[in-house]
Amino acid sequence: MTETLSYDVIIVGSGLAGLRAAIAAASKNKTLKIAVISKVQVMRSHSVSAEGGTAAVLYDNEGDNIESHIYDTIKGSDFLADQDVAERLVNSIPREIIQLDRWGMPWSRRDNGRIDQRKFGGYSFPRATYAQDKVGFYEMQTLYDTCLKFDNISFFNEWFCTSILHEGNNFQGFTCIEMKSGNFLNITAPSGIICTGGAGRIFSFSTYAYSSTPDGLDMAYRAGMALKDMEFVQFHPTGILPSGILITEGARGEGGYLINSEGERFMKNYAKEKLELAPRDVVSRSMITEIQAGRGFKHVTGVDCLKLDLTHLGEERIKEKLAGIREIGIKFSGIDVIDEPIEVRPVCHYMMGGIHSNVDGATEFNGLWVAGEASCNSTHGANRLGANSTSECLVWGAITGELAANHALSKKNMSINIDDKQILQEEKRIYDGIFRGRGDVNPYEVRKTLTDTMDEKAYVYRNENDLIDGLKKIRSLKLMSWKHVNDQAKEYNTNFINVMEIDSMLRVAEVVLLGAINRRESRGAHSRIDYPYRDDNNFLKHTLAYYSSDETEPRMEWHPVIFTRYAPVERKY
Secondary structure (H helix, E strand, C coil), rough: CCEEECCCCCEEEEHHCCCCCEHHCCCCCCCEEEEECCCCHHHHHHHHHHCCCCCCCCCHHHCCHHHHHHHHHHHHCCCCHHHHHHHHHHHHHHHHHHHHHHHHHCCCEECCEEEEEECCCCCCCCEEEECCCCHHHHHHHHHHHHHHHCCCCCEEEEEEEEEEEEEEEEEEEEEEEEECCCCEEEEEEEEEEEECCCHHHCCCCCCCCCCCCCCHHHHHHHHHEEEECCCCCCEEEEECCCCCEECCCCHHHHCCCCCCCCCCCCHHCCCCCHHHCCCCCHHCCCCCHHHCCCCEEEEECCCCCEEEEHHHHCHHHHHHHHHHHHHHHHHHHHCCCCCEEEEEEEEEEEEEEEEEECCCCCCCCCCCCEEEHHHEECCCCCCCCEEEEEEEHHHHHHHHHHHHHHHHHHHCCCCCCCHHHHHHHHHHHHHHHHHHCCCCCCCHHHHHHHHHHHHCCCCCCHHHHHHHHHHHHHHHHHHHHCCCCCCCCCEEEEEEEEHHHHHHHHHHHHHHHHHHHHCCEEEEEEEEECEECCCCCHHHEEEEECCCCCCCEEEEEEEECCCCCCCCCCCCC
16 A cells, blocks of 8 residues: 655745745645655755846836836747736746845845846846846755744655646645655645746756756646647757856856857847847857857867857956856866856757646646746746746745645645555556566667757757657657666665656657647747748747647647737847
8 A cells, every 4th residue: 555645735846936835835824734845855956056146126216117027028038928927927026036135045235235136138127136146046045944944844855756646637646756765655735836847958968957857847748737838948048068057147247248269249240239138049049150150169079169258357256246157167167267268059948838827827737836947827938038037936936835825725624535546557657667667778878869869959940850850769769668777776766766757858858849840930949940930920829738648649739828018029139
């Protein structure tokens, strides 16, 4: 008999969205039991890697205003953002900045003591609220410290969730593996929140932690919920070589230049007004265009790249504002950015797509919400502006935490009866289908081929032939006999976890490619050389992908965009 644990609210994922949700739920009522489940130790969640800032309008008496932030977000999205969601983000985030400050967040400050803000791409005003260049780490530390003050929050570190338990479309809980013991358990609750982050590890050249695989997205997908807008993958302009580790947009916000092999600050040819601080999709396309025109550099690994020059900022400013970046450059590229430019190339950094949800973060299942990068409530549309992601995590962490707590209170005295068939089916899927599987193909080679294929076939510029070739390759990988685990130990079997991650990566990569094939236009981060223009007549709508239980291929549908104030216009920067 599988052991069952019971809670009132279960949060899967312990990044910014998960911790903020836990605080919101725990604050609502001290009798509620909150479980936070994480496949890593909490402070190893990928949110600690956020560097540049959190976007918010703090000083409307200095020229900034709420409406400007809303419009910048919608324009940045290439008009695919749901505009009610953009409004919610912008109106809510200033309160979160102040709340973090009160919880002890060490924001960088001006000489007069006011919280400082820096320039970021696509904005009309400096509104990236920052803490040197380690904003994610400090935000995580602040939220984790605050969580520890609540006796009704329990952390389950190094637990791997494998599926969603549900009765019809009513959420009931999750099945999990406790990695320390290897035990398979159920955790039930009337309310759940998925905060498992993005799917960026389906690419090889990626800023994501190795743990950032799409397990949460795949759980929702297999349970019958839609994945929305998965074709929109953000490639950040400045990943260092060969690791892909991020150089924050804050480096350009502080005045850094992108230069080509002719020593030219080339962004003046692509975004005359914003230059290096155009939105990320614009800058990444410009960089690849320069490389294709033969104006790139050759990295020692043979990869084409460009350079980010910070030398003119001076030693004092770099040490004060970009100390983390300097350390990363020295450790991972052997370059001190005080003395010389650093080699960079566009790198997979964020998924605009995710689990389909509404303005409140509610999924298609009653009692289940989603927040942060795992969610697609359509905040970012086809392209996210930098510093809006940490804002999204904080805002919808707070919203979903409170809503989940209210739902749990309304169901406080009701019992949850789980269908044993679901549990047996999941045990069969992961133990008979994977753990005790037999095969002659190395799963780690399958993973490498998968991520290399995505790098090659679904990068900054895309075309029909490459996308179809990529889809065929992914589907051929799915059919190989890679579902087996050589390490048969029960405790801390990371081999088992890795193979389950590959299972989810293959399904989600298929959705990304199929969505990209079906969207025959160029919009935001999705740039088709065979369809180079935005097509509002045919594609001003969201992509939905539903799982087919027979594993033939995803069922694709369209979903309308919500407009409240701005009609689409041509994006110019």
